[in-house]
Amino acid sequence: MSFNKKKVSLIAEKACINEDEKTLISSFVEVCSFLSEFPDELSWRTSKVNPKKPDAATDEGLEMLANRYFEAYRRSDFPAEPSTIPDEMVSVIMENAYGYSAAECEKIKVEHQYSMCAENCVGNLLERYLDSQLRSSHWNWCCGEFVKAIDFLGKNDNGEWIALQIKNRDNSENSSSSAIRDGTRIQKWFRSFSKDTKKGRPSFTNWQKLPSLIQGYNLNEKEFKLFVSKYIKEEKKNLGK
């Protein structure tokens, strides 16, 4: 059965609620085209309430995928308010090991929570930034995390799939990246170094080592920083924070 791009586009369009989202339809279609070729690469957690995995070969499955895709795009990556209870033993160690006062530890405890919340968004913001620069290209964002270990999909000049896996840090946990068959290659890239292993490293970011296939789109740290500031400011306003 051949993949019907026109039909998938129409299903995607129904899942969109504004014009901006519609500029992602062609990316969604390509992602579904990939999944129709490699159904095992679908990553979908089932539950008792939702026991069914979507099948990209059926209209119902495509609707499920479209909803997940555009809902994830709409979801804000503004950092959450801390919701965990800090472990008091951390303060006990901070006081005795590093000499912070009890009052300092109280303040540090709260700021540490905010730092963790901020940290947790960087990976998503990095994907959003890359998509913002790549959307008009032949690269397709796998928004919604339903393609195993792949963040962007494209094709090379021979029409073979090329997959990109993006990490924010060189020490981010590896997702269980399954080996994809039949000539699909996964290229991996991380944005930042967590350790100063190389004496005199001029930069702790890794933009100069972007895979050659996504070079030429003016992707760099300075622009990423501007993107993040702008995104967070706008979301803060949108969310009424």
Add this chain to the structure above:
Amino acid sequence: MSFNKKKVSLIAEKACINEDEKTLISSFVEVCSFLSEFPDELSWRTSKVNPKKPDAATDEGLEMLANRYFEAYRRSDFPAEPSTIPDEMVSVIMENAYGYSAAECEKIKVEHQYSMCAENCVGNLLERYLDSQLRSSHWNWCCGEFVKAIDFLGKNDNGEWIALQIKNRDNSENSSSSAIRDGTRIQKWFRSFSKDTKKGRPSFTNWQKLPSLIQGYNLNEKEFKLFVSKYIKEEKKNLGK
């Protein structure tokens, strides 16, 4: 082949370098006795340099286990100095999302690193504290992390193995706890709650829910806190910090 406790004790004694360590010999012997019954429960990372897994049925294997066990006991759980490079994008988010100033972010960045280092020792200190209270009992500390997903081993009145898995937080990652065969039961316990899910929860620690088999050893949060303060102070002195 029956397990020769006398021989294992002698091998352990050679791995000890002071009298304090010798009080752990009987625990080490019990751990090896368990591994001789359940060799698949050994957790050992091999490498090109060290391609061999220890076999608890050979003297050589027992020596490897004894060295690992007592070296881990000797290793300090004083928090490390931060060695990672902070991600500057976290400060960008902190400034724009929560309104911290650039100067505050510089300070928070460093304190956040120290907080993570402190956090990373709590789990180990919890095991040390439990061992300090349980060593003279029939409970045996699986020091050195070479028994899969098990932190303490004991036997019940019927001579059946009982295994304990200890976590510091209810949201700590689960180690891949293999199901142990032949009547060995794993009891799990965590020390602290990370979320305030229960309205009016009187305490965020879980000492009142200790598995019944390790009740009666005066294990509690107040004593754990005293243990941590004392341990960190002593190690600070020992390490000349």
